[in-house]
Amino acid sequence: MRIGPESAGIEVKGLWKIFGPKAERVLTSDDRLLEPAALRERTGCTAAVRDVSFEVRPGEVFVVMGLSGSGKSTLVRCLTRLIEPTAGEIAIGGDDVLRATPAGLRELRRHRVSMVFQHFGLLPHRRVIDNVAYGLEVQGVAKAARHARAREILTLVGLDGHAGSYPDQLSGGMQQRVGLARALAVEPQVMLFDEPFSALDPLIRRDMQAEIIRLHREVGKTMVFITHDLAEALKLGERIAIMRDGSIVQLGTPEELVGAPADDYVADFVRDVPRSDVLSLRWICREPDEHDSMEGPPLPASTLIKDAVQVATATALPIRVTDGERLVGVVDRVDILAAMAPRQPVTA
Amino acid sequence: MAAEPGLAPPPAFRLPRWAAPAAFTLVLVLAYLLLRGSGTLPHDDDAPQFTAITELREWVDAHKNDSPLFLYFVNYVRLFIGGLFALLQTSLHGLGWPGLIGVMGALGWLAGGWRTGLLAMASLAACGVLGVWTLTVDTLALVGASVLLSLAIGLPLGVWAGRSPRLRRALGPVLDFMQIMPTFAYLAPMVLFFQIGAPAGVAATMIYSIPPAIRITALAIEQVSPTAVEASASLGATPRQTLTKVYLPLARSTMGLAINQTIMMALSMVVIANLINSPGLGSDIIKGLSRENVGLMLPAGLAIVLIGIALDRTTMAASRQRFRPSRVPYAVAAGLAGAGLTFVLPAEWPWVLRTAQPVNEAVRWAERSWFEVTDAIKEAVSLFLLNPLEGVLTSAPWWLVALALLALAWRIGGVRPAVTVAVCVAAIVLLALWEHSMVTLAMVIVAVAATLAIGVSLGILGARSARFSAFQRPLLDAAQTLPAFVYLLPALALFGATRFTAIFASVIYAVPPVVRLVEEGIRNVPPTVVEAALSAGSTPRQMLWKVQLPMARKAILLAANQGIVMTLAMVVLGALVGGGALGYDVVSGFSQRTDFGMGFAAGVAIVLLGIMLDRITQGADRRPPPLRRKSL
Numbered sequence A: 001m002r003i004g005p006e007s008a009g010i011e012v013k014g015l016w017k018i019f020g021p022k023a024e025r026v027l028t029s030d031d032r033l034l035e036p037a038a039l040r041e042r043t044g045c046t047a048a049v050r051d052v053s054f055e056v057r058p059g060e061v062f063v064v065m066g067l068s069g070s071g072k073s074t075l076v077r078c079l080t081r082l083i084e085p086t087a088g089e090i091a092i093g094g095d096d097v098l099r100a101t102p103a104g105l106r107e108l109r110r111h112r113v114s115m116v117f118q119h120f121g122l123l124p125h126r127r128v129i130d131n132v133a134y135g136l137e138v139q140g141v142a143k144a145a146r147h148a149r150a151r152e153i154l155t156l157v158g159l160d161g162h163a164g165s166y167p168d169q170l171s172g173g174m175q176q177r178v179g180l181a182r183a184l185a186v187e188p189q190v191m192l193f194d195e196p197f198s199a200l201d202p203l204i205r206r207d208m209q210a211e212i213i214r215l216h217r218e219v220g221k222t223m224v225f226i227t228h229d230l231a232e233a234l235k236l237g238e239r240i241a242i243m244r245d246g247s248i249v250q251l252g253t254p255e256e257l258v259g260a261p262a263d264d265y266v267a268d269f270v271r272d273v274p275r276s277d278v279l280s281l282r283w284i285c286r287e288p289d290e291h292d293s294m295e296g297p298p299l300p301a302s303t304l305i306k307d308a309v310q311v312a313t314a315t316a317l318p319i320r321v322t323d324g325e326r327l328v329g330v331v332d333r334v335d336i337l338a339a340m341a342p343r344q345p346v347t348a
Numbered sequence B: 001m002a003a004e005p006g007l008a009p010p011p012a013f014r015l016p017r018w019a020a021p022a023a024f025t026l027v028l029v030l031a032y033l034l035l036r037g038s039g040t041l042p043h044d045d046d047a048p049q050f051t052a053i054t055e056l057r058e059w060v061d062a063h064k065n066d067s068p069l070f071l072y073f074v075n076y077v078r079l080f081i082g083g084l085f086a087l088l089q090t091s092l093h094g095l096g097w098p099g100l101i102g103v104m105g106a107l108g109w110l111a112g113g114w115r116t117g118l119l120a121m122a123s124l125a126a127c128g129v130l131g132v133w134t135l136t137v138d139t140l141a142l143v144g145a146s147v148l149l150s151l152a153i154g155l156p157l158g159v160w161a162g163r164s165p166r167l168r169r170a171l172g173p174v175l176d177f178m179q180i181m182p183t184f185a186y187l188a189p190m191v192l193f194f195q196i197g198a199p200a201g202v203a204a205t206m207i208y209s210i211p212p213a214i215r216i217t218a219l220a221i222e223q224v225s226p227t228a229v230e231a232s233a234s235l236g237a238t239p240r241q242t243l244t245k246v247y248l249p250l251a252r253s254t255m256g257l258a259i260n261q262t263i264m265m266a267l268s269m270v271v272i273a274n275l276i277n278s279p280g281l282g283s284d285i286i287k288g289l290s291r292e293n294v295g296l297m298l299p300a301g302l303a304i305v306l307i308g309i310a311l312d313r314t315t316m317a318a319s320r321q322r323f324r325p326s327r328v329p330y331a332v333a334a335g336l337a338g339a340g341l342t343f344v345l346p347a348e349w350p351w352v353l354r355t356a357q358p359v360n361e362a363v364r365w366a367e368r369s370w371f372e373v374t375d376a377i378k379e380a381v382s383l384f385l386l387n388p389l390e391g392v393l394t395s396a397p398w399w400l401v402a403l404a405l406l407a408l409a410w411r412i413g414g415v416r417p418a419v420t421v422a423v424c425v426a427a428i429v430l431l432a433l434w435e436h437s438m439v440t441l442a443m444v445i446v447a448v449a450a451t452l453a454i455g456v457s458l459g460i461l462g463a464r465s466a467r468f469s470a471f472q473r474p475l476l477d478a479a480q481t482l483p484a485f486v487y488l489l490p491a492l493a494l495f496g497a498t499r500f501t502a503i504f505a506s507v508i509y510a511v512p513p514v515v516r517l518v519e520e521g522i523r524n525v526p527p528t529v530v531e532a533a534l535s536a537g538s539t540p541r542q543m544l545w546k547v548q549l550p551m552a553r554k555a556i557l558l559a560a561n562q563g564i565v566m567t568l569a570m571v572v573l574g575a576l577v578g579g580g581a582l583g584y585d586v587v588s589g590f591s592q593r594t595d596f597g598m599g600f601a602a603g604v605a606i607v608l609l610g611i612m613l614d615r616i617t618q619g620a621d622r623r624p625p626p627l628r629r630k631s632l
């Protein structure tokens, strides 16, 4: 994927968000290390984000996943201080967000970071075009200019001809396209998505995911994408962070998560993923032993297992897995079949 | 089956649940029979408390122009309010009748289309035909001034409260309190500050009508989708931009309802404001009520209803529809055309239908021909309900009644309502208004009993029969937009000026909301529960008594509470038609300077009664039904 010239990276260090009356006090005491339930019991506070650090590269699609209540929404809202973080550091494009003045913060939200919401957040009293132009309107762009821009974006998201409709005249999928267009219209460097598709039905959701992939290819923005749908995460994410009770328990590529889950929580998450769709040959190849013929066809180590099936059916010889010129190992039909079998043997 | 060994034998004797209350009641009755006539607090028109308040007013009047509070604040407020009213009054009169009708029609058309426009014009024209044009315009000016002030204060406060939970919490009890205050209660303090006249009337009307402006606006703002607000903030909108581009447009239609309610409240108050010499239709009504002259008050009463309809439809339409700026020029043109006609057409309203004579004759005829029936009802209620109840309440020692009230509050609501009741009772005694309060209480109790009996039955009927519900719905809708005193008209025509008239009026006034609440409560019982009961083989009657009524308990209690508050307000208003007691004290307090103290105190006593009854019934709502069974 191409990196847009106008993309910015995000750096988050030691971020905390504690809801409740005594947030500061909890943060400085040892209470902050308590389990969520115990913490609420003792102090009445909720630690929604605990000591989270990560980095998003310019142009990357970064996915945050976790169960309901794990703090994903809070985390993503802290990035532009829609929710005020309790402690930590956030930099977007190198600029310190937490130290920004109110005017500076507005500048950041107006021009550099925009957000798409789960429940769309459209303004029902405005036509689609005025919804899309809303960000430009609050910036003070003249009506003709902002409408021209809004029309361009509507074309980009495939909503030509709906400019004059009101949001309640559109289907859910179309409404979210409007939400997307509104976020795109301000030409941000970073786009934040908070479970944008979870209110949509599966078919439309698939369309919209394709749309995001296409947009990312075309405009190349940095994207932070919240979801609790693993398939969606694997499809979109270059890297995925898995959250639990406010902390990140593992951060890595889809392959790393599926191939080497950090703990049972992550393993549970990825259990039903078809490994052959995510893992490459690198994860299943083994050292060749003396019986293995070295005459088999070569395949790059980054080939997905499912893509090796065709080659494997064509030859009985073990496939040589290579990384450039270097031999990484071999896989034969049995290895591939074993990788494709369900993880838990079905017990009769 | 044989009794199992090892189990404790059941207690040999257990008092049934009703034993304690029954015993207590018995003690009360015995105490009453023994002590009747002693410890009463007979009414005295010249009680020192009253003279003290009257003197306070004299003192305030005397120092109006030297105390700094008045010199630098109250007098300016008074001047400002008076000026606003005068400005509206002169400009509305200045428009002339063609102009005013044109403007109202144009506004109606702008808000809701030609139907609404025509309705508004027809309503106003009808006021002219009824021969009360000048008074109508005065009333419009009075309502206009008070509504403008109400909205100027109420809408911003409501918006603020909608966004600040803390302010909302602080305002909540104050607004609750204001809503149970009967209209009368606002008059005396206003008189104290602003003297008798239009400014005091406008101020009282404004205060009376401000709660819905604040409350509904706050609700409207609170209901704005938080995602829309967040989306706006996420795009870098300033708080002001979010307010004007998100909050206000999204809250608009509900805020329209706030304005509508404010206007309707103001309309029902302007009549009362006439008691303190504000100009307008109320003067005819009050004159008519006190002289038992239905013919005099009917045109004015109709005019208020007509104005109410016109304003109600216009504001409701405005809040429902998208505003169409393209229509503005036409509307302005129509208004101007009307104003232009003023120079061509006669300045006075040209044609008046004289109704007073025939109406009075019809009333006399009705009184004469239905006398037997109405008199029988009146006598029966007085003889069997009102007189005995009043007799008991006024002849029992005051502390015994107080004890009974306290016990009732404690039993129904718990400790806090009981404390409130104790405070209210003590205050009433200290105000030297015990006897009159008891007379009023007797009327309220009878009226509430009748209201609940009728209202709950109609509510049940409505909930069980869709056809009946469809039939009574428009009637209920219409009844709820009528100002309170309108109900005095038929009551007066049927029963003449007696205590019973006030009770009758308050029953027909309070029944509609009770019906509505009960019907809704029963309808809102989840269909799955009804289905489950049906599949268990319940008969319709069992369904009603075992499922629907118990589950609608909250709604029914709310209905009782509403009924009581409304009944109290109306019983007091009924003083104008012979209701006597507290209401009469209030009225005479305004007409006779020397009785001001008593009137003021009576106003306070009414509020205390209201709070007391409200807390007792609300307590029933908060506390779970008494299931705990204590074994003795």
Ligand SMILES: Nc1ncnc2c1ncn2[C@@H]1O[C@H](COP(=O)(O)OP(=O)(O)OP(=O)(O)O)[C@@H](O)[C@H]1O
Pocket: A019, A020, A046, A047, A048, A066, A067, A068, A069, A070, A071, A072, A073, A074, A075, A228
């Ligand atoms: N305004 C708030 N005040 C107090 N607690 C809050 C607030 N917002 C969120 N929380 C708490 O913070 C925790 C994390 O909430 P958050 O909304 O970030 O979860 P989430 O991962 O987005 O869940 P979901 O998938 O359901 O959207 C939850 O326990 C929630 O109850």
Ligand SMILES: [Mg+2]
Pocket: A072, A073, A074, A194, A195
């Ligand atoms: Mg969330």
